[in-house]
Amino acid sequence: MQEDKAKSIRQQPRFSGIFENGDGFSRRIKLHSHIIPNNLNIEKCLTDVENGVSFVAELERRLSEYLDGASVVATNSGTSAMHMALKVVSKRIYGTDNLSGKRVFCSDLCPIEQAVPILYEGGIPTFIDVTDTDYGMDPEALKTAFELYPDMKIVIMNHAYGFPGQIFEVKEICEKHGAVLIENASEAFGARVNGKPVGTIGDIAVLDFGKGKFITCESGGALVCKNENDEFLARNMVALKRDDLPWNHVDTIKYDYGMSELSAAVILGQLDNLDEIIDKKRKIYEYYKENLNEDIITLIKSEDGTEPNYWQPVIMLDSQIEANEDRTADGYSYEDIHGTTSPMEVVDALDAFGADAVLVYMPMSMQPIFENSELVGEDGILDVSKAYAEDNRMFRDECSGDAFMRCVCLPADLSMTEEEQSRIIEIVHSCFNKKSMDRSAFK
Numbered sequence: 283m284q285e286d287k288a289k290s291i292r293q294q295p296r297f298s299g300i301f302e303n304g305d306g307f308s309r310r311i312k313l314h315s316h317i318i319p320n321n322l323n324i325e326k327c328l329t330d331v332e333n334g335v336s337f338v339a340e341l342e343r344r345l346s347e348y349l350d351g352a353s354v355v356a357t358n359s360g361t362s363a364m365h366m367a368l369k370v371v372s373k374r375i376y377g378t379d380n381l382s383g384k385r386v387f388c389s390d391l392c393p394i395e396q397a398v399p400i401l402y403e404g405g406i407p408t409f410i411d412v413t414d415t416d417y418g419m420d421p422e423a424l425k426t427a428f429e430l431y432p433d434m435k436i437v438i439m440n441h442a443y444g445f446p447g448q449i450f451e452v453k454e455i456c457e458k459h460g461a462v463l464i465e466n467a468s469e470a471f472g473a474r475v476n477g478k479p480v481g482t483i484g485d486i487a488v489l490d491f492g493k494g495k496f497i498t499c500e501s502g503g504a505l506v507c508k509n510e511n512d513e514f515l516a517r518n519m520v521a522l523k524r525d526d527l528p529w530n531h532v533d534t535i536k537y538d539y540g541m542s543e544l545s546a547a548v549i550l551g552q553l554d555n556l557d558e559i560i561d562k563k564r565k566i567y568e569y570y571k572e573n574l575n576e577d578i579i580t581l582i583k584s585e586d587g588t589e590p591n592y593w594q595p596v597i598m599l600d601s602q603i604e605a606n607e608d609r610t611a612d613g614y615s616y617e618d619i620h621g622t623t624s625p626m627e628v629v630d631a632l633d634a635f636g637a638d639a640v641l642v643y644m645p646m647s648m649q650p651i652f653e654n655s656e657l658v659g660e661d662g663i664l665d666v667s668k669a670y671a672e673d674n675r676m677f678r679d680e681c682s683g684d685a686f687m688r689c690v691c692l693p694a695d696l697s698m699t700e701e702e703q704s705r706i707i708e709i710v711h712s713c714f715n716k717k718s719m720d721r722s723a724f725k
């Protein structure tokens with residue numbers, strides 16, 4: 283943000299008194315931070331690799347142990363793991379590894395990395411609306427989608443922001459229709475549903491160790507396979523060379539999707555801290571839950587019986603704020619109305635004081651690249667094919683679009699102190715309070 287804009291936000295009367303000097307946090311509060319063991323010796327790793335040590339094999343073994351014995355193929359990104367999942371599943375169902383002209387059901391609220399591999403393979407995504415609590419695929423909308431397209435065979439569902447969705451319900455619907463469920467556990471590694479680790483519930487699953495993720499090597503992922511044939515196909519795709527011949531014999535298309543040894547070493551170091559990270563994230567979430575004003579703000583939450591990993595606390599602002607923020611293809615603006623605020627106003631205010639916050643994902647059905655795709659809600663196909671309405675303004679009221687228009691991801695920096703977090707909360711509350719200096723009404 284431009285310093286003069288930041289300064290003018292900081293000087294607004296509603297924020298006075300939150301910081302003694304008025305300047306904001308003494309260091310940047312990040313959305314996410316990491317616990318990386320400081321004994322990682324890169325030179326030793328590289329020498330070990332030269333001497334035949336495989337950190338990738340060790341990581342795959344450890345992940346498999348964690349995931350109830352499923353086979354794990356480590357990849358260089360979550361996107362490549364998703365691409366392979368689609369190829370493997372397509373081969374299983376259609377006998378060919380491309381999706382040319384085939385429809386795939388996909389949750390509407392997800393990062394582009396989940397949906398774009400459908401296009402790599404020539405498939406046609408049909409997006410499924412999400413719930414307004416955990417922002418995962420809405421089982422009722424999926425039922426409706428199967429009524430419209432009974433022959434659909436592939437469903438991709440993500441657990442949004444570390445808060446698992448209703449995957450057992452989704453799985454049951456898939457089984458009834460003979461469809462394969464690809465579980466995208468990218469954001470929810472370490473979470474459980476009914477005691478089962480996420481990543482083991484779908485027929486095949488994707489993990490991610492990219493930037494900002496729960497456990498990270500900057501770019502990495504994994505494919506979790508539940509049968510030997512899927513694993514064989516995946517390994518064949520990532521392995522550029524065959525082990526059993528002294529020359530390079532290539533009989534299928536290869537993808538340079540394997541994880542690097544160094545990345546695997548970085549992830550292995552963090553796996554030991556998994557419980558500690560979950561514990562810290564849970565405390566951050568609970569502090570928000572206890573201290574945010576529930577009359578104006580609703581926090582993301584999973585169904586009972588679910589243990590989230592609490593990766594990213596997401597808040598939804600009270601519905602009266604909808605009219606208050608304009609988003610167009612060119613940018614955004616918000617009005618100064620006492621008692622209301624808007625997601626970008628909260629993001630800007632936190633930014634001005636030195637804390638990172640972002641909107642939730644722009645729904646896939648709103649993306650210009652998917653302009654002709656359908657979005658299915660509980661009552662049928664929703665008329666939302668255009669990202670922007672005629673007058674260039676965004677307005678959407680199905681769950682995924684509503685979440686985009688009303689939600690904010692708050693900082694979940696592992697090194698954030700309780701005092702820093704309480705200031706974040708004060709800033710958020712003060713955003714609702716435009717004219718008066720009295721913040722007590724909003725505490």
Ligand SMILES: *Cc1c(COP(=O)(O)O)cnc(C)c1O
Nearest residue numbers: 359360361395396440468490492
């Ligand atoms: C991060 C993420 C991915 C993959 O991202 P990459 O940048 O390719 O590692 C895929 N799906 C979800 C839900 C994610 O959060």
